[in-house]
Amino acid sequence: LHKNTNKYDGLIIIICGHGRKGNMLVTSDGNSLSIDKIRKTFNCHEMESFKDFPKIFIVDVCRGESVPTAHKITMRGTNINQDISLYGHSDDGFLTIWSTTRGHQVADFSLLSNCMTKVIKSKYKSGYPLKKIYS
Template structure:
């Protein structure tokens, strides 16, 4: 597992304009920052314009690189409107490419986080399609055995140790309730409350996805589904418990 005993840092950006219920998401994420002992050196980035997002993250990255403390982990939560092709928006509608954000924390741009977990939680739409689900059909599957031998070397790839959670599939809307907040953040709160001090992050988000997949929500009276997507280049397990 990763050594999580040193300083942990977090950054939160949230657009509340035109996103009723987003205040609940802020409340939930602040609760878990506190519970898991994440410091927020940059404070919170609430309702930025699109052109303000990258500079705020660059400042956060620079604070990490210049810190005298050893950093165990960084957690970045981005909650806003989103579009296809990996774009998120500020309150003014100006767009930022998520790839440009991820690159700020790679092993070149952020050497302080080399071989340290970099967790991104992206609560945003990734397109305009709605997932109305499909009737389940039972199949019998057989698992094929697949093994892969890895050779450990000291030289690092440009980007590694990332864990990126998207609140929905590529091309689809992300669901948010005007009172309870975003459905993924709501499911995170439930699972973290039950198992967050015991399980590693991979199991936590697998359970979160299970809970979401087995729920049916509604948009304008039509049933709609949501499933999260996780992309990982982690090399060890991440346990968030202090």
């Protein structure tokens, strides 16, 4: 990857698992691994060949100890024991995408903004209603 001999034009990494406070991934042996450290291995100083590429990290792990109590969740199509109550939190349903990492500034017309704008404009011009673009 450091030389990008396969001519990749972007990077998508998906991390799913158990997490802990402080952006930590719980490994299969029970230890913790910093998600920020994983991400930093692909920054422009560590991976210069990916310097101007979009890098998308999708992380699906817990990030704290708060137990959700905002609303009861109904599970459909499962054989879950009926005595178990599952609760969602007030931020259920949100997907937040930032164009930069915590603590950094982003230049005007960032890569993310430019790409998103192009996609939305091209879909809209081809007759897609905005509601359909986001569904």
